[in-house]
Amino acid sequence: MKERAEEILRRVRRIEISTRKVVDNVLSGQYHTRFKGQGMQFSDFREYDPGDDIRHIDWKVTARTQSAHIKKFEEERDLTVYLVVDVSGSGLFSTVAKNKTEILAETCAMLAFAAVRNNDRVGLILFSDRIEKHVPPKKGRSHAMRLVTEILYYTPVGRKTNISSALEHCANVMKHTAVVIVASDFMDSGYENALKRVAKRHDVIAMQARDRRDFEVPPIGEIELIDPETGESFLANTASYQFQKEFKDRVTQFNKQTDDIFARTGVDRVEIWTHEDTFMKIANYFKSRSKRI
Helix, strand or coil: CHHHHHHHHHHHHHHHHHHHHHHHHHHCCCHHHCCCCCCEEEEEEEECCCCCCHHHECHHHHHHHCCCEEEEEEECCCCEEEEEEECCHHHHCCCCCCCHHHHHHHHHHHHHHHHHHCCCEEEEEEECCCEEEEEEEECCHHHHHHHHHHHHHCCCCCCCCCHHHHHHHHHHHCCCCCEEEEEECCCCCCCHHHHHHHHHHCEEEEEEEECHHHCCCCCCCEEEEECCCCCCEEEEECCCHHHHHHHHHHHHHHHHHHHHHHHHHCCEEEEEECCCCHHHHHHHHHHHHHHHC
């Protein structure tokens, strides 16, 4: 047990060290301003002056005072970042050295360490087909390391995926505007309304883990395939025309479904592939987002 605890600590520290350069050079001190609507909280009312944004007019106060009043805002001292991480069975799948759960852990580590470097709070929700674990937001390096450890080593009860349930839980526990990072392969359906509800109030970014074999199976003949979320196995002739056609049709349908959901909800999506450099992918995303904003 002691040896395992020491190995876990070493592995989390390796992730922290490997992410430090990207955090220092790209994320730290910059990500804070790159989230729409963040960093501002209501402080008071004042009378409307010509040139003020009419969207800030408070019509109830205006009606009561018979004079146009707008809401005053001031910069918040810190942000809250919530990591909503999928730990279902499909995250264990990979055809390269790192599986999807591991690349999501690296991604979340970068964001958690960037947040604590900016004195922001980070919380964690682990989910499968149920809420597996909820760690309330806190500050500090040791807290960030705990979150990374939970993502990497938590043993889930469920194996399937219910993104809608996770998002509903997220909406219920977050009392103030936050940055919400949803880390999953999004191999689920029926979560659009929940995603829209959370994105209406919070800044949501989807980190989608992908592996090439989720979308392409080489025609090598008869092999055994296992569903990581149900444990069911079956034999399939991957060289047959019928198998390849049905597989490609399912992939096309899945891609269209996820593309449409993110387009309709207006949620940013970053595709993170198991064979790519995770750190550079996140760094490049923040750079492009900065230019857009």
